Amino acid sequence: MKLEEVLFSAYGFSSFRPGQREVIEQVIKGKDVVALLPTGMGKSMCYQLPAHILPGTVLVVSPLLSLMQDQVAQLKKMGEKSVVAINSFLKPQEREKIWQTLGSYRFIFISPEMLVQPFVKKQLEKIHVSLLVADEAHCISQWGFDFRPDYLRIAEILPILKFPQVLALTATATEKVTQEIKTYLKLEEPFIYKHSMDRKNIVYDIKKFDDSRQKLEWLTSFVRGSAGPGIIYAGTRRKSQELAAILMDQGISASYYHGGMEHQDRVFVQQQFQNGELDWVCSTNAFGMGVHISNIRHVVHFQLPTSVEGYVQEVGRAGRDGEAALATLLYAEGDEGLLQSLVMDELPTRHEIQQVASHPAGAEQLVAEGIVRETALRVVAYWLSRLSESETLRQMEFLQREKIKQVDKMKKLVNLQSCIREYIIECFDQHLKGKPENCCVNDGIDYSIFSKRLEKPKKVVLESWQNRLNALLP
Amino acid sequence: MFFNQKTLGGPLLLFEELVITIMKAINLERTISSPFHLIKGKKSGQTIQDVGYYRLHPYFAAMPNLEKRLYDEVIQNLFARQLLRDNDQVIDLTDKALAHAMPASPLNGWKYRGNEAVFLNRLSLVVQTLSYTSQQTNRFDPVHNAEDLQSWVKHYLKKINFRDPASVARFKAEMLESLEAADVEERSKMVLMQRLTGLGWSGMTWEQIALAHDLHILDVQLAAVEALHAWLDVLERNGFPMLSPLLDHVIQRSVLTESTQRTEKLFEKGLSLSEIAAIRQLKTSTIEDHFVELAMNDPFFNFTPFMPPAMYEQIVTVSKKRNTKRLRDIKEELPDATYFQIRLALALREDQP
Ligand SMILES: Nc1ncnc2c1ncn2[C@@H]1O[C@H](COP(=O)(O)OP(=O)(O)O)[C@@H](O)[C@H]1O
Ligand SMILES: [Mg+2]
Ligand SMILES: [Zn+2]
Numbered sequence: 001m002k003l004e005e006v007l008f009s010a011y012g013f014s015s016f017r018p019g020q021r022e023v024i025e026q027v028i029k030g031k032d033v034v035a036l037l038p039t040g041m042g043k044s045m046c047y048q049l050p051a052h053i054l055p056g057t058v059l060v061v062s063p064l065l066s067l068m069q070d071q072v073a074q075l076k077k078m079g080e081k082s083v084v085a086i087n088s089f090l091k092p093q094e095r096e097k098i099w100q101t102l103g104s105y106r107f108i109f110i111s112p113e114m115l116v117q118p119f120v121k122k123q124l125e126k127i128h129v130s131l132l133v134a135d136e137a138h139c140i141s142q143w144g145f146d147f148r149p150d151y152l153r154i155a156e157i158l159p160i161l162k163f164p165q166v167l168a169l170t171a172t173a174t175e176k177v178t179q180e181i182k183t184y185l186k187l188e189e190p191f192i193y194k195h196s197m198d199r200k201n202i203v204y205d206i207k208k209f210d211d212s213r214q215k216l217e218w219l220t221s222f223v224r225g226s227a228g229p230g231i232i233y234a235g236t237r238r239k240s241q242e243l244a245a246i247l248m249d250q251g252i253s254a255s256y257y258h259g260g261m262e263h264q265d266r267v268f269v270q271q272q273f274q275n276g277e278l279d280w281v282c283s284t285n286a287f288g289m290g291v292h293i294s295n296i297r298h299v300v301h302f303q304l305p306t307s308v309e310g311y312v313q314e315v316g317r318a319g320r321d322g323e324a325a326l327a328t329l330l331y332a333e334g335d336e337g338l339l340q341s342l343v344m345d346e347l348p349t350r351h352e353i354q355q356v357a358s359h360p361a362g363a364e365q366l367v368a369e370g371i372v373r374e375t376a377l378r379v380v381a382y383w384l385s386r387l388s389e390s391e392t393l394r395q396m397e398f399l400q401r402e403k404i405k406q407v408d409k410m411k412k413l414v415n416l417q418s419c420i421r422e423y424i425i426e427c428f429d430q431h432l433k434g435k436p437e438n439c440c441v442n443d444g445i446d447y448s449i450f451s452k453r454l455e456k457p458k459k460v461v462l463e464s465w466q467n468r469l470n471a472l473l474p
Numbered sequence: 475m476f477f478n479q480k481t482l483g484g485p486l487l488l489f490e491e492l493v494i495t496i497m498k499a500i501n502l503e504r505t506i507s508s509p510f511h512l513i514k515g516k517k518s519g520q521t522i523q524d525v526g527y528y529r530l531h532p533y534f535a536a537m538p539n540l541e542k543r544l545y546d547e548v549i550q551n552l553f554a555r556q557l558l559r560d561n562d563q564v565i566d567l568t569d570k571a572l573a574h575a576m577p578a579s580p581l582n583g584w585k586y587r588g589n590e591a592v593f594l595n596r597l598s599l600v601v602q603t604l605s606y607t608s609q610q611t612n613r614f615d616p617v618h619n620a621e622d623l624q625s626w627v628k629h630y631l632k633k634i635n636f637r638d639p640a641s642v643a644r645f646k647a648e649m650l651e652s653l654e655a656a657d658v659e660e661r662s663k664m665v666l667m668q669r670l671t672g673l674g675w676s677g678m679t680w681e682q683i684a685l686a687h688d689l690h691i692l693d694v695q696l697a698a699v700e701a702l703h704a705w706l707d708v709l710e711r712n713g714f715p716m717l718s719p720l721l722d723h724v725i726q727r728s729v730l731t732e733s734t735q736r737t738e739k740l741f742e743k744g745l746s747l748s749e750i751a752a753i754r755q756l757k758t759s760t761i762e763d764h765f766v767e768l769a770m771n772d773p774f775f776n777f778t779p780f781m782p783p784a785m786y787e788q789i790v791t792v793s794k795k796r797n798t799k800r801l802r803d804i805k806e807e808l809p810d811a812t813y814f815q816i817r818l819a820l821a822l823r824e825d826q827p
Contacts (some may be wrong), residue, residue: 072619274615275676471674472670472671473645473672
């Protein structure tokens with residue numbers, strides 16, 4: 001059967017996105033593959049489609065619970081029934097049910113923590129896994145911000161599964177990351193597919209201001225004049241709420257989104273945005289994953305992101321429909337200072353390392369008492385299990401320098417006189433093959449191609465609960 | 475942290491009135507944080523005991539997600555308005571607060587204990603599915619992703635034959651009729667409907683709802699629970715073929731015998747064991763059986779009207795130490811305890827707070 005036919009019959013898509021065919025062909029041939037594709041290009045399809053051709057089960061290791069849930073929801077939405085997610089939140093009886101029918105699933109999603117548990121290994125040993133997928137495989141990288149120590153242990157499962165072929169997926173395509181993925185997943189001669197990190201339809205803009213008041217004024221007038229939909233990345237939770245309030249005051253359809261909100265409220269904001277009931281979302285970097293809106297026209301960064309990789313990831317949510325989208329980075333004098341402290345906050349402190357080292361057994365207690373942060377514990381515990389305390393301290397200092405390098409790259413981007421697109425691509429060890437007409441602020445931007453905001457008819461106001469019910473169930 | 479929010483200081487919030495109502499019952503006897511634990515439904519001995527002592531059943535677990543930060547703001551406001559006065563030890567209401575007339579509450583917290591959320595989650599998913607599918611849209615992102623909830627709803631939808639427009643019409647008619655009958659403000663019913671999602675009408679966040687009604691976020695959250703409790707009361711008392719199944723296991727009382735349920739009702743009204751026996755013209759020992767049954771089925775059962783905590787501790791300790799549940803063995807060591815007290819203590823779950 002032709003691959004297109006499978007694509008259509010299984011998922012209803014009529015053609016491949018760039019890169020998908022190249023990767024899928026190799027996977028079906030039985031090769032190990034490392035696929036480096038920008039966010040939103042459809043990496044999941046690289047295992048979703050082979051699952052309909054390869055015998056047995058596809059086992060997907062996914063670093064975050066929310067990501068896993070999103071993948072499962074996406075598959076179910078496309079009509080796939082044979083899918084299950086194994087994570088530590090399952091109830092015992094649910095788990096029991098899963099073990100009994102484990103071999104019958106086409107897709108099994110699992111967290112790295114679960115994957116390395118002896119009991120889980122035993123269960124997996126019994127079934128036939130034809131493809132092991134490491135999603136967001138850059139989490140393997142010890143130098144990355146998303147480093148997840150448990151990810152390094154994925155390779156433990158390989159002999160138990162009798163060495164299935166491996167597919168590693170990520171959007172972070174630097175040489176260093178690729179190298180580490182190869183090492184830690186024990187891939188000897190993988191086929192490496194590296195798609196250009198360049199998104200031709202994204203236009204890069206930077207606006208500089210003397211202070212944050214000016215920045216805010218610019219933002220409100222910009223949003224008032226532009227057709228959405230758009231995301232405004234705010235840096236902190238508090239800022240995201242503040243910006244949303246200011247925009248709403250101007251009569252703009254806006255809301256905020258961050259990890260501190262009640263789960264149901266987050267779902268509502270996401271759905272309102274997805275369904276076009278909301279034009280602008282002001283958010284922290286928590287927003288984006290699991291948001292499948294192809295027509296986002298604007299991504300505005302109200303504060304500097306902490307790395308070029310993070311920046312590209314967030315900007316990448318715009319323009320998935322291929323139409324032009326504008327990425328605007330706002331900068332006010334002194335913003336770097338904030339950046340520095342934000343970055344330092346992310347890493348385990350010297351104090352945290354010393355605490356964990358001197359209480360090897362009671363580490364959980366340290367988290368409970370608020371002495372050590374949970375994320376910090378994860379990282380510190382990993383290094384302490386391999387290195388001495390002083391070596392761990394040195395390791396953290398090293399990580400810190402790496403992060404500062406990342407921040408410096410971001411600072412450099414802001415002050416660039418030359419092409420921003422070219423600079424970004426070079427940060428990923430790639431070379432730019434030609435610029436689009438509308439490229440970046442330093443090459444000149446034609447803003448006229450972006451639609452102006454139209455006065456939309458105000459949404460009907462429902463006066464009573466009976467009216468609302470009538471609207472829900474007409 | 476709510477920038478668009480109504481701030482405190484205007485007319486008293488409904489939530490503030492709720493706090494004062496609770497405080498009146500425990501004035502000068504409990505601390506400032508006890509209403510917080512009560513409203514959140516903390517499963518500690520003290521809180522559970524207070525529910526019984528002070529007849530605070532309606533408010534228990536009324537808002538399990540209440541944020542401490544918001545509660546603290548409310549308390550500060552009560553001080554600022556001179557409804558509370560400084561007292562290191564306990565709640566100390568001023569005369570102004572004590573004179574404040576309190577509206578009756580449709581809450582029924584002790585009974586639902588946060589389980590009303592199960593009902594609401596099912597309802598949300600059912601309404602969303604009916605809304606989308608009845609308008610020829612089969613692909614949508616469900617408002618809830620929990621596996622068990624989804625499979626429950628799928629099963630339910632199949633049973634009601636959800637693709638039949640007549641089913642949708644009946645479902646809606648039952649919603650209209652039952653919610654109409656709920657004894658709660660119309661505005662609260664609206665708040666609840668705004669938490670539901672349909673095609674073109676996504677659910678609204680608490681803050682969006684608060685803005686729409688010009689209310690404080692705490693008051694819309696309270697309104698939603700009030701509407702739910704009042705609605706559940708209607709659904710429970712009258713059969714609604716389409717909606718009643720959504721209550722399955724929401725109210726676990728069904729495991730109790732009917733006679734025990736009647737005893738429990740009287741007890742919650744404040745009657746003592748012997749008074750209940752007299753009114754029901756039953757033997758005291760029968761009523762005692764009811765309480766043992768209640769204790770077995772109710773993880774929150776409050777034993778303190780029947781024995782002091784110290785005695786409960788002793789009975790449990792002896793039972794553990796001698797590894798026995800035989801009443802006579804325990805009575806031998808604790809001659810002061812009655813058989814009823816021993817049965818009751820043993821009937822309680824291990825995890826009894
Ligand atoms: N060949 C295709 N044609 C159309 N849409 C596709 C195709 N492949 C994937 N998609 C869609 O693209 C979106 C992004 O896919 P996803 O795998 O989550 O991206 P990534 O992991 O690369 O960020 C999804 O909504 C998916 O259904
Ligand atoms: Mg992905
Ligand atoms: Zn350029």
